[in-house]
Amino acid sequence: MTETSARAQPTARTRKPVNLNALLVEGRALVALVVIIAVFAVLSDNYLRPENLIIMTRHVAMNAILAIGMLLVILNGGIDLSVGSTVGLTGVIAGYLLKGYEMPFTALIAYPPVWVVIIVSLAIGSLVGLINGLLVSRLKIAPFIATLGMLYVARGIALLITDGETFTRLSGDPQLGNTGFLTVLASQPLGIPFPIWVMVVFALAFSLVLTRTAFGRWLYATGGNSRAAELSGVPVKKVQTWVYVASGFCAGAVGLLLTADLPAATPQGGSLSELNAIAAVVIGGAALSGGRGTVRGTIIGAFVIGFLVDGLVIIGVSTFWQQVIKGAVIIIAVGIDQVQQMLTARSAIKKAQVKTPLKTPEAVGAGA
Amino acid sequence: MTETSARAQPTARTRKPVNLNALLVEGRALVALVVIIAVFAVLSDNYLRPENLIIMTRHVAMNAILAIGMLLVILNGGIDLSVGSTVGLTGVIAGYLLKGYEMPFTALIAYPPVWVVIIVSLAIGSLVGLINGLLVSRLKIAPFIATLGMLYVARGIALLITDGETFTRLSGDPQLGNTGFLTVLASQPLGIPFPIWVMVVFALAFSLVLTRTAFGRWLYATGGNSRAAELSGVPVKKVQTWVYVASGFCAGAVGLLLTADLPAATPQGGSLSELNAIAAVVIGGAALSGGRGTVRGTIIGAFVIGFLVDGLVIIGVSTFWQQVIKGAVIIIAVGIDQVQQMLTARSAIKKAQVKTPLKTPEAVGAGA
Amino acid sequence: MNQGDVVLRAVDVSKTYGVTRALKGVNFEVRAGKVTVLFGENGAGKSTLMKILSGVEQPSGGHLVLHGRPVEIRTTNDAVDLGIAIIHQELNLAPNLSVRDNVFIGRELLTRAGTVDRRCEDEITAELMARLEEDIHPSTPVGDLRLGQQQLVEIARALAADARILIMDEPTSALSHSEVQVLFKVVADLTTHGVAIVYISHHLEEAIEIADHAVVFRDGELVAQRDAEGLDMDWVVRSMVGRAAEYDFRDEQREHGDVALSIQDVRVVDTSAGGRLAVDGVSIDVRAGEVVCLYGLMGAGRTELMEALSGRDQVASGRVLLHGVDLKGRSIGERIERGIGLVPEDRQRDGLVQLMSVGANLSLASLLGSIKRLLVSKKAETASIEREIEDVKVKTAGPGAPITSLSGGNQQKVVIGKMLLTDPTVLLLDEPTRGIDVGAKGEIFSLLFREARRGLAVLYVTSEVGEALTASHRIVVMAKGKVVAELDPRTTTRQEIMSASEGTVEASGSTTSSPDSSPIGATS
Amino acid sequence: GSSSSDAGSGSSSDGGEGGAGGGTISIISVDQSNPYWKAEVATAESEAKKLGYKTTAADHKNDPSTQNELIDTAISKKVAAIILDPAGADESVGAVKKATDAGIPVLLVNAEISEQGIAKSQIVSNNAQGATVGAQEWVKSVGDAGGEYVELLGAPTDNNATVRSDGYGQIISQFPNLVMVQQETANWDRAEGKSKMETMLSAHPDIIGVVAGNDEMALGAIQALKDAGKLEQVKVLGFDGNQDAVDAVSDGEMVATVLQPIVEGTTEAVKQADEFLKTGKTGASSEKQAIDCVLITQDNAASLDNFVLSE
Ligand SMILES: Nc1ncnc2c1ncn2[C@@H]1O[C@H](COP(=O)(O)OP(=O)(O)OP(=O)(O)O)[C@@H](O)[C@H]1O
Numbered sequence A, B: 001m002t003e004t005s006a007r008a009q010p011t012a013r014t015r016k017p018v019n020l021n022a023l024l025v026e027g028r029a030l031v032a033l034v035v036i037i038a039v040f041a042v043l044s045d046n047y048l049r050p051e052n053l054i055i056m057t058r059h060v061a062m063n064a065i066l067a068i069g070m071l072l073v074i075l076n077g078g079i080d081l082s083v084g085s086t087v088g089l090t091g092v093i094a095g096y097l098l099k100g101y102e103m104p105f106t107a108l109i110a111y112p113p114v115w116v117v118i119i120v121s122l123a124i125g126s127l128v129g130l131i132n133g134l135l136v137s138r139l140k141i142a143p144f145i146a147t148l149g150m151l152y153v154a155r156g157i158a159l160l161i162t163d164g165e166t167f168t169r170l171s172g173d174p175q176l177g178n179t180g181f182l183t184v185l186a187s188q189p190l191g192i193p194f195p196i197w198v199m200v201v202f203a204l205a206f207s208l209v210l211t212r213t214a215f216g217r218w219l220y221a222t223g224g225n226s227r228a229a230e231l232s233g234v235p236v237k238k239v240q241t242w243v244y245v246a247s248g249f250c251a252g253a254v255g256l257l258l259t260a261d262l263p264a265a266t267p268q269g270g271s272l273s274e275l276n277a278i279a280a281v282v283i284g285g286a287a288l289s290g291g292r293g294t295v296r297g298t299i300i301g302a303f304v305i306g307f308l309v310d311g312l313v314i315i316g317v318s319t320f321w322q323q324v325i326k327g328a329v330i331i332i333a334v335g336i337d338q339v340q341q342m343l344t345a346r347s348a349i350k351k352a353q354v355k356t357p358l359k360t361p362e363a364v365g366a367g368a
Numbered sequence C: 001m002n003q004g005d006v007v008l009r010a011v012d013v014s015k016t017y018g019v020t021r022a023l024k025g026v027n028f029e030v031r032a033g034k035v036t037v038l039f040g041e042n043g044a045g046k047s048t049l050m051k052i053l054s055g056v057e058q059p060s061g062g063h064l065v066l067h068g069r070p071v072e073i074r075t076t077n078d079a080v081d082l083g084i085a086i087i088h089q090e091l092n093l094a095p096n097l098s099v100r101d102n103v104f105i106g107r108e109l110l111t112r113a114g115t116v117d118r119r120c121e122d123e124i125t126a127e128l129m130a131r132l133e134e135d136i137h138p139s140t141p142v143g144d145l146r147l148g149q150q151q152l153v154e155i156a157r158a159l160a161a162d163a164r165i166l167i168m169d170e171p172t173s174a175l176s177h178s179e180v181q182v183l184f185k186v187v188a189d190l191t192t193h194g195v196a197i198v199y200i201s202h203h204l205e206e207a208i209e210i211a212d213h214a215v216v217f218r219d220g221e222l223v224a225q226r227d228a229e230g231l232d233m234d235w236v237v238r239s240m241v242g243r244a245a246e247y248d249f250r251d252e253q254r255e256h257g258d259v260a261l262s263i264q265d266v267r268v269v270d271t272s273a274g275g276r277l278a279v280d281g282v283s284i285d286v287r288a289g290e291v292v293c294l295y296g297l298m299g300a301g302r303t304e305l306m307e308a309l310s311g312r313d314q315v316a317s318g319r320v321l322l323h324g325v326d327l328k329g330r331s332i333g334e335r336i337e338r339g340i341g342l343v344p345e346d347r348q349r350d351g352l353v354q355l356m357s358v359g360a361n362l363s364l365a366s367l368l369g370s371i372k373r374l375l376v377s378k379k380a381e382t383a384s385i386e387r388e389i390e391d392v393k394v395k396t397a398g399p400g401a402p403i404t405s406l407s408g409g410n411q412q413k414v415v416i417g418k419m420l421l422t423d424p425t426v427l428l429l430d431e432p433t434r435g436i437d438v439g440a441k442g443e444i445f446s447l448l449f450r451e452a453r454r455g456l457a458v459l460y461v462t463s464e465v466g467e468a469l470t471a472s473h474r475i476v477v478m479a480k481g482k483v484v485a486e487l488d489p490r491t492t493t494r495q496e497i498m499s500a501s502e503g504t505v506e507a508s509g510s511t512t513s514s515p516d517s518s519p520i521g522a523t524s
Numbered sequence D: 001g002s003s004s005s006d007a008g009s010g011s012s013s014d015g016g017e018g019g020a021g022g023g024t025i026s027i028i029s030v031d032q033s034n035p036y037w038k039a040e041v042a043t044a045e046s047e048a049k050k051l052g053y054k055t056t057a058a059d060h061k062n063d064p065s066t067q068n069e070l071i072d073t074a075i076s077k078k079v080a081a082i083i084l085d086p087a088g089a090d091e092s093v094g095a096v097k098k099a100t101d102a103g104i105p106v107l108l109v110n111a112e113i114s115e116q117g118i119a120k121s122q123i124v125s126n127n128a129q130g131a132t133v134g135a136q137e138w139v140k141s142v143g144d145a146g147g148e149y150v151e152l153l154g155a156p157t158d159n160n161a162t163v164r165s166d167g168y169g170q171i172i173s174q175f176p177n178l179v180m181v182q183q184e185t186a187n188w189d190r191a192e193g194k195s196k197m198e199t200m201l202s203a204h205p206d207i208i209g210v211v212a213g214n215d216e217m218a219l220g221a222i223q224a225l226k227d228a229g230k231l232e233q234v235k236v237l238g239f240d241g242n243q244d245a246v247d248a249v250s251d252g253e254m255v256a257t258v259l260q261p262i263v264e265g266t267t268e269a270v271k272q273a274d275e276f277l278k279t280g281k282t283g284a285s286s287e288k289q290a291i292d293c294v295l296i297t298q299d300n301a302a303s304l305d306n307f308v309l310s311e
């Protein structure tokens, strides 16, 4: 009896605020996206054509995957500037393995099969993340600095591996049994490019992790109130380390997709993509202070940026204006959020003011 | 008697750490610098030649001036990613004015004198900073995002102004009375290049501001604990706005110096220099969380980076290795810092635990 | 095991923080099925001992014995595994998470698939809420909850661990009387099942009410203990306050100057909690030289009122007059200039700049006073700092010492000194004695009354009835954002103050009430 | 005739973007904030307009994935033709193929791709030849005395940087008394060229020459040498034919630069695109058409105006 009342009756009252807040924050990103689509749909008839939507979505996918990894880091209250370089590094590693590498101390050249290549690349990406994570969680180096250093190191290593060259000829060779890299990663199951599938899978997987697993709860907790989490026995340091690993893993995946997409492994791959990823996460309603943010919002954020940039190209806005507009949209998309919150606060105060005073000061004074 | 014990005893414990910490934090940057100089001095006979020291110092100066502005922002707990673009923008403005601009609605071309050019450029730089500041302090947009947006906007505007061109011929024309830009900004009073003088002046001026003015105290207070500062009547919003203005102003100065140095105004000027500035500040012992950091440390940090990068070129390390080493040094320089602090913290606790039979201030108070 | 067996024993435990010796060799026992109550002034060392028992802190000396066997409890997880759960004095919740998430955080129930079993957790959470007779949906974000409700979530979390030893460090500080009664039912139920309870509260009556065994701490030592029979307020207060300077300022100079601060029908909105009215039509006058005490439970809206007066929060409606001048639209700085400043509730969060020295903290609010030719004159600044350090008796190595090297009480004196340096005519203090120890407390009040004698108008918030009674000229009781009573400390009783603070009808507004024989009322 | 009309319809079918001559020509260049590529785009735009096409221009900043995205958008825009300055010989093959498969003719200017038979034509300025003539002139000016010299390289991932560097090397290596003491990347950038030059000068004070991968870096180096008062003793070689560089050459500050016939090449590319759209043939004999670069020395510098050599 009390059971039911305790469980059923509140739903009506308390459920609302939960969704509302979430919706509002993401909602704003969604509004931005709708506006962008609407504007460009008017300005160009091609914008909404299915082929174009698919193409733009494929462009979004790369950034979205990076952004998902970045989201975890940001939920933890950190930041990862090294993802762009990690993309370059892992891509180069893949290219390096596919074209075959001399085994040390022997004259042999090894041609690992594609699945090995993929696993190794992802592992390298995760390793870079692990190093970031340890620097941040153990040595207590500010995430910004640790990952800034890694930004240079990873890019440098990528350049060293290729000596500045670009690896092509990634299709492999039946004799060597290392074919399939492109046929898989650049394929289009059901007419949908592979990267989009990856984005979908990652999105589902990571929102599962965030919403359904203990780790996800711990992550939000550490982001929201690290001390409370620690007192509740949450392995705060482990959580902090793993989010960077996740980010590195995502970067690795993007590195592979990018390489297959070109198809060529260039050490410059992914430059500056960290900024787009961060922008996507924040536009998607996450707080850089940590504890707030969702995969759904992040994906929307990625679409906002991608659809904007491509749209500007399609309607033929000059390269220079593209930059101005992109920057302005980032600021506005996040600004609306803040302004809105202030307005609600204002209106609350207004409401309080219209309430006519119940008792006059005198009355109380007399009472005293 | 107990009084004195209560008074005297802490001195031993507390006084030292104060100075020590300050010294240690900067000390570490200094150590790094000394090591770097020593290493390169051994590897190249030219490294310590006066001319080379002057050249390297001139390279340092540009970054140091940016870093000083960045220091203020970081002391406030913020970050300014837009300084690089601001350098480009202000440089272009200067070039634009020097080469003469068509006055709107007239066929006339105006050739403002050099001092006007300089003032306008600095004003533009400060204006960019002001916008950043207002976005952060009024709209409460996260500094990272606000200045990230500005990074794109400012760069885009710079490109639009020049339409991608590079302005040369900045020496002006006696007839037009706009000569002197180069003769002043690229001069070498007492054999020391102008940028170095500017660095020195800025360093002195800003450390005066930080250490001797109310604003400086307010800045450290807001960075240390903005809520407490606010309740103490500190105009936290104003302080927050002004640090970005200062940063923009410094960027403006660098924009002018860079333009005079080439001599050419290119819209790409200053790209990515924000990262070097941030690195310098943090290597110099500042905390990205705000409230901790000094101009001296920042300058040292700038020297660490500059002398490292140039040194690597002088001994002819490959470009790729240069990046790896630079990143590693950033991480290490800051990492040592953290490790050291942990160790000192440990030992402090140990010390506290061994000395048991001491009367606590409370007890004394109670006795009174 | 049987009722009354000793399950957990702290043997000669001591704890040192820097120079602060929080515990000085304490021997302490916890008995199965019994409620052991800890009494002690702020800073006596109660929480510190509890933190040691629950693995949050490690003792500097001594050891623990569990079920007769020596144990080391290194982490909170160790404690939970050993069946020890704790409700911390300060809330430890993640506001961005739901009630359910907070209850089970770190102890998730997993499905076979390895995911969190939300349904099961929801059910248990709902049951706990039902048990605490609170109607809160498990998926409500904790951030949206009232402080009291948040504290209930904290309690629910401890219950969910169903531990054999349950430590409650001031679990009721934000609860209303009725909510407290519910908690006591739960406690009684637990003890009958042999659970050992350690209970800490500053609400002495309620503590005495459920105590099976009482222990009194003072300055980090266990100074007295006895069983329930014959346990009464007198004994508790005597053993608690002990040799510490008793203060009673009730009969200080009664005739006050004219109205310095006039609060007229002020409303304050708590924008964070969905436009709730945190302060709802409050009117108070404070006269020069008068010390007014603002009593209430947590969540009564006192802090909001204080912060609105200080200029941090916006006053939604009503007027605030300082010497007849409306402060509307004035910034915090301008208000300080005009002579009204706030000593905030949370010293660490709002009072101090931890990275700065004692001197810099002291002069922060009055810096503009020592400006000479655009620069801060070191001479003028140091002079005023040294003067203030003497004046408020801060025990420090000197102006250069880091603020963190001071004891809580001295830190508080620095915050107060900072405001006094701006020579205010009205001083607002929110919980000025929270978490500071016996000696400092007395000093702070004598300081306040000394300034009052010099004509300062003082309005301070407290949650301790004792303070309200002994250290004020007038007691204003707030509940649910409204002023429910204005009482004269010479004529009123603890009982009256407390029942008024519940916001219950019969007490509201009553100023005339039968004077109670004993200054310290007994529970009915 | 007929073929032109269906070319026209082919592009004008994409709602209203079709113009008089039939459709839009998409110009994808490297970086319009560099005068060289700016000239490239400007030429293409004016030429296309002359022939009655609409144009859109974009930069890929030498980033293959950006180039990929630009090609994608061009495809989904169903542009009539693409004039592309590819981002890397290998990286760009895929992109060009994609467009060609989508039935959009791609004509390459300035740089080539490593496969034939995909693009309709590759009108490249002959970098190898340019580097050769440049190097020969430079060697002449440094004289037989010989000595040490340094090289400023373009962006390491840009194969033009390699081609030119190799071209220089081939010639200079024939003169054993000319020793390259250092190579540094300055990413085609003037400011970086200057600071790298300054630092290299400290390491090697007595160099007699600098060969730079492009004019921007060369101009940076010249400024560094001026500041160090060594411009007399050091001979600088540039590449591209920027107006600034050409002026420097006529002022005798730069030994020589190599004019890439970018205007000529781009004009030709647009013409051939138009031809192809109308007749299905570019009219050019072969896909690969290397236009030789022109050496710019003090003698002919005067007659050069913004990449156009007036005979
Ligand atoms: N983390 C800490 N660092 C330094 N000193 C501390 C720390 N925690 C507590 N103290 C000091 O130890 C002493 C005991 O603190 P404790 O919290 O145990 O007192 P308490 O009895 O719980 O007081 P209250 O009734 O206010 O909770 C106080 O002087 C306090 O200032």
Ligand SMILES: Nc1ncnc2c1ncn2[C@@H]1O[C@H](COP(=O)(O)OP(=O)(O)OP(=O)(O)O)[C@@H](O)[C@H]1O
Binding pocket: C144, C145, C146, C147, C270, C272, C273, C276, C278, C296, C297, C298, C299, C300, C301, C302, C303, C304, C305, C345, C431, C461, C463
């Ligand atoms: N009904 C409520 N709903 C939501 N939040 C509440 C409610 N009541 C209080 N709070 C929050 O709890 C906190 C404590 O309230 P507040 O500090 O105003 O009360 P108080 O009388 O000052 O109690 P104390 O000073 O002892 O904490 C405030 O942040 C307030 O926003």
Ligand SMILES: [Mg+2]
Binding pocket: C046, C047, C048, C089, C169
């Ligand atoms: Mg306590």
Ligand SMILES: [Mg+2]
Binding pocket: C302, C303, C304, C345, C430
């Ligand atoms: Mg309060």
